[in-house]
Amino acid sequence: MKNSNASHGCSLWQDAARRLLRNRPAALSGVFLLLMVAACFILPVFPCVPNPNTIDLNAIAQGCSWQHLLGTDHLGRDMLARVLYGGRISLLVGFAATTVSLFLGLGYGMVSGYAGGRVDTWMMRAVDVLFALPFIVVVIVFSLSIEEPCREFTSWVVLHTGWNRDSVAPLLGLVPLFLAIGALGWLTLARIVRTQTLALREQEYVLAARSLGLGHCSILMRHITPNLLGPVIVYTTLAVPGIMLTESTLSFIGLGVKAPNSSWGTLIKEGADRMEIAPQLLLYPALFFCLTLLALNFLGDGLRDALDPRSAKD
Amino acid sequence: MRFLIKRVLQGVFVVFVLETLTFFLVRALPGNPFLGERKLPDYILAQLNSLYGLDAGAWEQYARYWKAILLHGDFGPSLVREGVQVSEMIAQAFPASLLLGSIAMLLAIVVGIPAGMLAAYHRNHLPDTLLMLGAVAGICIPSFVLAPLLEISLGMHVPGLSVAGWDDSLCVVLPAMALGAVNAAYVARLTRGGMVEALSSDFVRTARAKGAGPSRILWRHALRSGLLPVVAYLGPAFAALITGSFVVETCFQVPGLGLHFVNATTDRDYFLIQGLVLCYGVLIVLANLIVDILLAWLNPRIRSAE
Numbered sequence: 001m002k003n004s005n006a007s008h009g010c011s012l013w014q015d016a017a018r019r020l021l022r023n024r025p026a027a028l029s030g031v032f033l034l035l036m037v038a039a040c041f042i043l044p045v046f047p048c049v050p051n052p053n054t055i056d057l058n059a060i061a062q063g064c065s066w067q068h069l070l071g072t073d074h075l076g077r078d079m080l081a082r083v084l085y086g087g088r089i090s091l092l093v094g095f096a097a098t099t100v101s102l103f104l105g106l107g108y109g110m111v112s113g114y115a116g117g118r119v120d121t122w123m124m125r126a127v128d129v130l131f132a133l134p135f136i137v138v139v140i141v142f143s144l145s146i147e148e149p150c151r152e153f154t155s156w157v158v159l160h161t162g163w164n165r166d167s168v169a170p171l172l173g174l175v176p177l178f179l180a181i182g183a184l185g186w187l188t189l190a191r192i193v194r195t196q197t198l199a200l201r202e203q204e205y206v207l208a209a210r211s212l213g214l215g216h217c218s219i220l221m222r223h224i225t226p227n228l229l230g231p232v233i234v235y236t237t238l239a240v241p242g243i244m245l246t247e248s249t250l251s252f253i254g255l256g257v258k259a260p261n262s263s264w265g266t267l268i269k270e271g272a273d274r275m276e277i278a279p280q281l282l283l284y285p286a287l288f289f290c291l292t293l294l295a296l297n298f299l300g301d302g303l304r305d306a307l308d309p310r311s312a313k314d
Numbered sequence: 315m316r317f318l319i320k321r322v323l324q325g326v327f328v329v330f331v332l333e334t335l336t337f338f339l340v341r342a343l344p345g346n347p348f349l350g351e352r353k354l355p356d357y358i359l360a361q362l363n364s365l366y367g368l369d370a371g372a373w374e375q376y377a378r379y380w381k382a383i384l385l386h387g388d389f390g391p392s393l394v395r396e397g398v399q400v401s402e403m404i405a406q407a408f409p410a411s412l413l414l415g416s417i418a419m420l421l422a423i424v425v426g427i428p429a430g431m432l433a434a435y436h437r438n439h440l441p442d443t444l445l446m447l448g449a450v451a452g453i454c455i456p457s458f459v460l461a462p463l464l465e466i467s468l469g470m471h472v473p474g475l476s477v478a479g480w481d482d483s484l485c486v487v488l489p490a491m492a493l494g495a496v497n498a499a500y501v502a503r504l505t506r507g508g509m510v511e512a513l514s515s516d517f518v519r520t521a522r523a524k525g526a527g528p529s530r531i532l533w534r535h536a537l538r539s540g541l542l543p544v545v546a547y548l549g550p551a552f553a554a555l556i557t558g559s560f561v562v563e564t565c566f567q568v569p570g571l572g573l574h575f576v577n578a579t580t581d582r583d584y585f586l587i588q589g590l591v592l593c594y595g596v597l598i599v600l601a602n603l604i605v606d607i608l609l610a611w612l613n614p615r616i617r618s619a620e
Contacts (some may be wrong), residue, residue: 130333134594136560137587140579141339148344244458252458253560253576265458272462272565279466286459293454 019306031296036292052081053260061278070284074274082267083285089263090289093178094244095255100182100188101189101243102236106228107188109193110220114201124194127187128221139246140255143180150176170261174249175254181246185239192229192235200224230307238300241293248289264289321606325599332595333340333588337376340579342442347393347582350357356439366393368584379588387447389592394578396522400589403574407558408593410480411570414489415556419548421494427544429498429503434540435532437510445502453497461492478567489566493559497551501513504547547611549605553597557590 021027043049050068056076064069070079112123152174158165200206201224209219248265250256252272257263264285271282348354348362363369367378382388389400433445446597469475469488513536521535558572571590578586606618 129328129335132328132332132595132598133335134557134575134591135590136575137336137579140576141343144345144580145343182449202329226474241454249456249561254566255580257575268459275462275466282459282462286455286463290451290454290455294450297450297454 005071010174014055016306020302023302023305025298026305029302032295033292033299036087036090036288036295040091042086044081044084044088049084050078051139052077052262053079061274061313064282071280073270073281074278079281079284080190082262083264085289086120086262086264086285087263087288087292088265089174090244090265091292093174093181093247093263094240096174096235097178097182097185097243097247098240100179100184101239102232104183105186105189106193106225106232109190110197110224110228112190113197114216114220114224115196116198119129120194120198124191127190127278130184131187135246138184139180139250142183142192143176143255146179150179167280173201174257177250181250185243185246189235189239192231196228196231197224200227233305234300234307237296237303241296241300244289244296245291264302318603318607321603329592329599331361333507333578334376334419336542336588336591337379338372340584341372341583343582345582347584349582367390383592389589391585392583394581394583394586395470403586404571404589404593407477407569407571407574410565410568411558411572412556414486414568414570415552415558416494417490417616418485418494418497419555420554422492422497423548425494426498426501427541429502430538430544431509431532431540433506433508434513435528437513442506446506449499449502449506452495452502455495456561457492457496457559458565460495460562461489461512461562464488465565465598480568485566489568490564493555493562494563497555500547500551501544504543505540507538508543512536514541542613545608546605549601549608550598553594553601557594584597 020030024095032237042216044052054077059068059072059076060066061072061074062076066128068078068080068085069084073079073082108127112120115123150172154165154169157163158168177197204220206223210224247256247270248263251263251265253270254269257266267285268282268289271278271280271285275282345381346359348359360369367375375597382390389404392400392403393529395403395514415531429449431444431446436442442601465478465488474484475487476482509532513531517521518531521531527533558570558575561575562568563570563572571593572592574586577583578590
């Protein structure tokens, strides 16, 4: 492995990128995800996509047509526009919650692993206890208890920036949701990071840095973090689908994304309620959602194969 | 044996911390259990609070709660459904969730383990690719998509299967399929991973060298160590399954525990949440204990380390 690297003359990251691109399912998934993100975030800006909230009671639950590519829902709203806007919220919450859990897990795991000893034992016991909490109860408790502070924060933002309340409030309304989901997703990451840090802190270069008089913070930032990136990237990619699944599950049971926002989860819920009359209302959002999760999983698996030297066969 | 006692004590400690955490978390929630359609006058609210002992200090309530459980096995009354005890509610809903969860788990094992073994045996060939594609799809299709799809595809066309309710013998089939699919997919992936590692280990090479046939190697030699990750996964997963799944129970109208978890939290039914979390915690700890025993039995290396 080391020799092949040297003879090709490329860095670990270049090597990983090469291996990732050669893994066809993973590369295709990456392209698909880029297209999906572009479609959800850029396409609705163009006027050719109808407004997802325009109600047309003369065209209820229609099939595909040139005017409505994916038909219309039970209120005559354009399905394609609704799916794209829903995807925007789903992807946004998914990535925001993942970022929250990334920072929590990375920070907690690094401190625990680097400190070691009794601090480490107690910090990991706390993670064990949190693991045993029933997930759904914690999400509900957490999102309910930070709803009020978040509302105050919204008013504060509106007051101090002069932004239009109607345009800011729906987005800021998502904050309790992704904080709640992110606050639970970090446990596994904390364990992974801790295990890695435990091994890394015994390395000679950490000792060298210590003997040069570098502080603990600098060592963590400059010497431990870069070496953690591989497993963290892999885990994070694989965590995004799980977190998006949580968001849509919560939205499905009416606790997640609330009106006026809608996500894939709420669209699937609406479709499931009317599936006897119009099964396409369930199928389209479900298809978009499942394909995105599938692509994220393939990309994560591909990244793991590319970044994990043990699995490298060539 | 000493290892067992230590694990039991640890488990009791975890449950205790869990319950304490829950106790103070739910009381820190804004709102109270008596917020109904109509706002109650303050003096009625005060009377209700004193009736249920909610007017005492937090620590006093906490001490009283543990005393009632430990001395009388009393989980307290439901605050939302008048005159019903928490223990009655749990006892009423648990059988449905237990049955549903057990069958879903059985399904996951019966489908997942053979699929994983087959995939590992044909590693990097067509059966492996197809099976693992199926497994990823199983993980990606959430139960709330699978449940309605099962209802319109199977439930409405196969005679005898009911799409909702909990009254006849076949009513458990569809919810168990919706609940078991994801777990089957995880089990298949874990089995494949464990078996691939076992099949490439030295003891399998030795077995092959002494002339053992492929099926004997697969079943006698590799399976035992290949199943280790699956067993570690199945324990907590089983505990989570039999305490109910809100989504599947809502979709199929199963009167199980999953509904209580969500409703109790949104209704601020303090005693019910605490009772549910206690049950859940005990089950999780028990499951982990059984997993530890099973792992020690399956893997001599763990046994000698303890």
